[in-house]
Amino acid sequence: MPDRPRHGAPAVAATVSALAGFAACLVGWLTGGASLDIAWAPTLDLRLDLALDGHATLYALLATGIGAAVFAYGSAYLPRHLEHEERPRSEERRFWPWMVLFMVAMVGLACARDLILLFVFFDLTAVASYFLIGFDRDRREARGSALMALLVTGISAVALLIGAVLLYTEYGTFSVPEIVERADATTNTVAASVLITIAALAKSAQVPLHFWLPRAMEAPTPVSAYLHSAAMVAAGVLVIGRVHPLLSKSDLVLDGLFAIGVASIVIGGLLALAHDQLKQILAHSTISQYGYVVMLYGIGGEAGDGAASLYVLAHAIAKSALFMTAGTVTEATGETRLSRLGGLWREMPVVAVAGGVAAATLAALPLTVGFFKDELFFHAALDAGGIAPVAAVLAAALTFAYIGRFWVGLFLGERRTAPRRVPWLLVAPIGALATLAVAGGIVVAPFADLAGDAATVTQGTTVELHPAYHLDTRDENLMALGAWLLGALVLAMPRLRDPVAAVVQRAGDVAGPRRLYGALLLRLNHLSDRIHDAEMRDLRNSLAAVMVPGGLLIGIAVIATPTGDAYEVGAVARRDLPLVALLALCVLAAVTAARDAGRLRPVLALSVLGFALAAVYALTGAPDVALVAVVVETVVTFVFVGVYSRLPRSRRDVLAGSGPQLRRRNLIAGLVAGVGAFVPVWAALSRPTFEEPFAEEHLRLTPLAHGSDTVTVILADFRGLDTMVEITVLAVAIVGVSSLLRQGRLW
């Protein structure tokens, strides 16, 4: 394969940046954290409030550390992937920036302590994931999956924003620590907690919004190994952990988390047993595993939150290694199905061992960090009492069974497909993560400290975790033994297991939420098409689509608000005569524009109308508005004449189909729009504006800003940020026009 070095540069840069980020986060953690708080728009209460506290450190280390391993893996995987798909290697440029953006967004999300900032990073991960899942954009399934992931996680993210605004109305701040400090269990707060939880659960692919994750397996393996182990799905439980003190104000929310967690464990686990595609098994396993975390957050308390943090850590290491194992096996054999693979341990011993360690971590076997995740999990379940311990043992047994089936099916038994050699970079990252998992199984203290620090933030009080091996018959050990035995039993009895799993899978296909999503999307698309067709049929409809709803909305507003003295017919004084004359000119010009059958005359009439209005502004003491009106009116006339000079000579097409029925419709639409515009203008002019406190305040402050023209001072100083955003729109408009007309050439 001809391989010029510059193609690999983005991958190397991405890996190095991930490693640098990892080192920075590690140093930050060891030196006691860091924080940054810039109130960049204080009047809107918007702050750039980032802190590298325990919770942030855990997820930032995961995002950068797992990121570095997966990026290194991807640097070898992506060129081969593009070669299989017969695409040029230059397409790597459409991959790595999104990967790095995703990592940055994850680190930002981990550190954000402001709800608005949290929402922005939350959505940024959704946007980046859209492009990453849809990387193979030539394939229809990839595009559909990307859209599904974006819609499910993006629409539910709006719930997070609504929740944030609800909390703001109650506590007057977006800052999470401040809200947590002040929060009471009011209806408003509970409603906000529920909304935020919904957004987080959809992101973490929990039942019933889990269906996007298996579809997202259309993505290239590095994307799955990163987004669907340590990042995208972790973002949901990250948010839950961040606002957990708020959620624990209400038992209802905690019970809901517990129930959804258990449901996700069971459904995800059973489906992982049923599937044959390697990545589908792992995707359903992810649903199930984040179910554990959600269940633990539902249990809450020191034990629950601590266990949840360690669980996220151990799972991310194991799952990304397992995804990469699946990718490497598929690269070597070309097969994606468990039923066509087997006996690979002879040819791929390193992958078999590393993948085995990862599977053992997930199954919570001793000598891996996974053992401790289950120890704390069982401990929290015992604390919670009720059905929790039973559910915990069954969950662990299910995990043991499906991940055992995965590993045994790949590496043991009879060899079905001969593997080819794979580059070392497709193996080394799995080995690195497996080494980490074993290291955590021997010396668990650093992992426990990290998880404890994270839980300290989540819990609000200092949490210390002391997982360890105890060679006695305490309940946790018995539960673990029971889970392994039960899991091994399920693993050893495929005849009993497979029909049950198949029934669950069939039931999900027939009545699952994915069907509902499909039907809903189809209906919505039809509706949108019909509205679009009606609106775009001709110019009349396009105009009416804006004018008529606008007029109707204003009508509703007028009816709904009390209008006692809102409408006044003022007296006309002698000095108003020029004004009246100008307004009469406006009316004449408007009638001409509406009635004249010519082409240029209506345009000129419109421009006369505009200039006359500008003169009215000048006379009523608004010279700034008048100046802008004059220049804008000139530009509009200029453009109008320019466009009209390019129209076809014949007017037959324009006049076609003007029957009496259409005339009546035009009349009604015109009346609705005209009255809708007239009434609010009349109401606004009926009351003097200068008594408003805003205007007075602006007038008072203008000299302090070294100005005497209040309008300019408002534009450049008082509302400078608004002006900034508005002119940015202009820059965006250039990019839009040049990409529509000239394929993105700026000149």
Added chain:
Amino acid sequence: MNVILEVVAPRLLGPAFVVAVALIVKGYVDVGDGFGAGVIVALAIGLRYVTLGHERAESGLAVLRHAPAVAVGGLLVALAAGFFPVLSGDPPFTHEPGPNEDVVKIGTLELMTPVLFDVGVFLLVTGALVTLLHHLTRLTGARP
């Protein structure tokens, strides 16, 4: 095209610039701001396009091809003027000199950051409109 117009239109650019500069310099004490100034200059250039046609308009005034760069530069100037206070921990658009401080004046021109912001707006508006003129006058392929 009218000969007089063809002679006058290109020469309008100078006066338009003078008006624009006046609007910006006087902006803070009198009517007008960067937006109006930018549109006026762009209109003068637009008149040039109408009278000379887009090829002659651009070949006679080669500086026009830098319009996108001017627009981007204006955006950067405005951003810098608005956001530099963030560096010292103030909210954005905290203009210098602050209230009750003295303003250095050169004639009518006041040296302060709002005026710099206005210059950024002027550059962006001019550059953007000229770029749009360039693209829209090039749509000759679709002439019916």
